[in-house]
Amino acid sequence: MFEQIAHFIGGELVAEGTPFPAYDPVTGKQIREVHVADRDVVDRAVRAARAAAPAWAELPMAERAAWMRRLADGIEARFDDLVDVEIADTGKPVEQTRTLDIPRGAANFRSFAEIAAQRPSNAFHLPGVLSYTVHRPLGVVAVVVPWNLPFLLMTWKLAPALVAGNTVVVKPSENTPGSAALLAEICREIGLPPGVVNIVYGYGATGGHLVEHPGIDGVTFTGSTRTGSTIMRAVADRVKPVSFELGGKNAALVFEDADLDKAVAGTLRSVFTNGGQVCLCTERVYVQRSIFDEFARRLAAGAGEVYRQPMISAEHRDKVLSYFDLAREEGGEFLTGGGAVPGESGYYVEPTIVTGLPESSRFNTEEIFGPVCHLRPFDTEDEAVELANSSQYGLAATVWTTGLGRAHRVAQRLEAGLVWVNTWYLRDLRTPFGGVKLSGIGREGGTQSLDFYSEPTTITMELT
Ligand code: 6OD
Secondary structure, three states: OOEEOOEEEOOEEEOOOOEEEEEEOOOOEEEEEEEOOOHHHHHHHHHHHHHHHHHHHHOOHHHHHHHHHHHHHHHHHOHHHHHHHHHHHHOOOHHHHHHHHHHHHHHHHHHHHHHHHOOOOOEEEEOOEEEEEEEEEOOEEEEEOOOOOHHHHHHHHHHHHHHOOOEEEEEOOOOOOHHHHHHHHHHHHHOOOOOOEEEOOOOHHHHHHHHHOOOOOEEEEEOOHHHHHHHHHHHHOOOOOEEEEOOOOEEEEEOOOOOHHHHHHHHHHHHHHHHHOOOOOEEEEEEEHHHHHHHHHHHHHHHOOOOOOOOOOHHHHHHHHHHHHHHHHOOOEEEEOOOEOOOOOOOOEOOEEEEOOOOOOHHHHOOOOOOEEEEEEEOOHHHHHHHHOOOOEEOEEEEEOOOHHHHHHHHHHOOOOEEEEOOOOOOOOOOOEOOEEOOEEOOEOHHHHHHHOEEEEEEEEEOO
């Protein structure tokens, strides 16, 4: 008998819909039975969210902020359980799950409680005229969450949506329902008003029912560019706001004046963390020619030491492996890796480094989302910037240099929403977060999240 996961609607658990399996990617074995939310179940979830919306929106901000802190307390109280379910669903390393994935859930709720409480309001003065803005929640927000950082990303969206006064319907990935189900338990444990948070499970069709629903007032989504544009079309007729963090083909630029130990260690992290399954992971590494050979040798040696996290599913493993085949066909040279991990029943592929492929190759232009990167030498700063910017994506970039002027110069020329200098994935939750080009639309983080999850009304009066 597998652990059962039921939808969470209006504060109740609803085990309706065709059952589907969720697997442990480490073993390839089924660990949970979940249910597909059909159009009717999704409709009930949206109605529950709508019914709860007016009272939630009317709560004073300080009270909603207090609920956010209770959610954070609830997460901390169930910390070990959350770590266990997240690892069972994804095969993440224990250390990462305990220091990043789950703590960020609590931090998301605590941070947005503070950011919202301190949000300033605008007033504009003309002679005899006062204008000011008030912010109203959108209403009901659809929160569509991917499988790579399931708890971190769900809470990253939930916290600002809720504190801004919205109610939500969450659709987790079919691959990773566990931590969402635990969050439903936490909502019940702390007595969150029913209908404020609703969770429905299923595949893409469930997400489709949700974003197409006329009762949805906005959509936040992290995932593939293709799904993002499908969602955009689905809400176009109703002209609903969307916030998307989509694909990436992120570049790292390693200059000859870089601290090489730091650059190698940082690039190993940025390429291989979470099995390369983070939209911020580096897939293109450009290294100044004078240090190329040494950097390549050290990166390849380090790749053998990194934690091997399985791909999330057999399908995704096969997709990543298909890019290795493609690299071979396109004439790439493998410095390390290049296949599935032999003798593993789970969805493992080897940490892989390729060189020698043209920039225009599919390997170098398409997001692979696995433990893999391509290395290429460059000669000048201008060339490095041009190579980095040659992608259709523009989510994140990383610059490794000890030159202060160069760091700022290059960072400001890169076409990316996020640039890290001499570090990677260092987060300040108050900063705008998101991508340019095919990597997304809108920014979340800090007050940008609150701006997305609410709408200003401008009030202008004559002072007569
Ligand atoms: O750390 C975050 O806040 C964030 N939004 C990470 C996104 C990762 C995408 O795979």
